Amino acid sequence: MVTKACTKCHRIMEEDRCAVCNIPTSKNWSGFLIVVDPENSNIAKDLHITLPGEYALRVR
Amino acid sequence: MIYAIRTLVGQEKNVARLLARNVKTSGIEVRSILVPETLKGYILVESDTKIDMQNPAFKVPHMKGAIEGEIPYDEIQTFLNPEPITASIKKG
Numbered sequence A: 001m002v003t004k005a006c007t008k009c010h011r012i013m014e015e016d017r018c019a020v021c022n023i024p025t026s027k028n029w030s031g032f033l034i035v036v037d038p039e040n041s042n043i044a045k046d047l048h049i050t051l052p053g054e055y056a057l058r059v060r
Numbered sequence B: 001m002i003y004a005i006r007t008l009v010g011q012e013k014n015v016a017r018l019l020a021r022n023v024k025t026s027g028i029e030v031r032s033i034l035v036p037e038t039l040k041g042y043i044l045v046e047s048d049t050k051i052d053m054q055n056p057a058f059k060v061p062h063m064k065g066a067i068e069g070e071i072p073y074d075e076i077q078t079f080l081n082p083e084p085i086t087a088s089i090k091k092g
Ligand SMILES: [Zn+2]
Pocket: A006, A007, A008, A009, A010, A011, A018, A019, A020, A021, A022
């Protein structure tokens, strides 16, 4: 399974294009974050993440 | 509060995914799970309460046990901004 990440919102997905940002995704990502509860997560707040899910920390 | 859990090297993402699934169904107050690229054999768990490794939700294959004590939040912030300094200067 090839996972990719959106270069803007950093969400991890299999699609070639992010449905939210409408831009191409990248295979070149590193660092991994699962946000379970964005409303109560300091990490999610720091990264401006408002939706639960899987995110890359760095996307090129 | 941030807690570190040891995992088998190479299994960090799989352990994080299984743990995330478990905490969602069991209602444990885990807020997020961080797997920094540079930290081999560990995952970092953000939780409002001290994590209880005896809880069935923490019975995940390739998980090897928690590190005693909390990790200060400022120590993990470097993992959240992994871009090299030169890249941030160019953006500015
Ligand atoms: Zn996006």
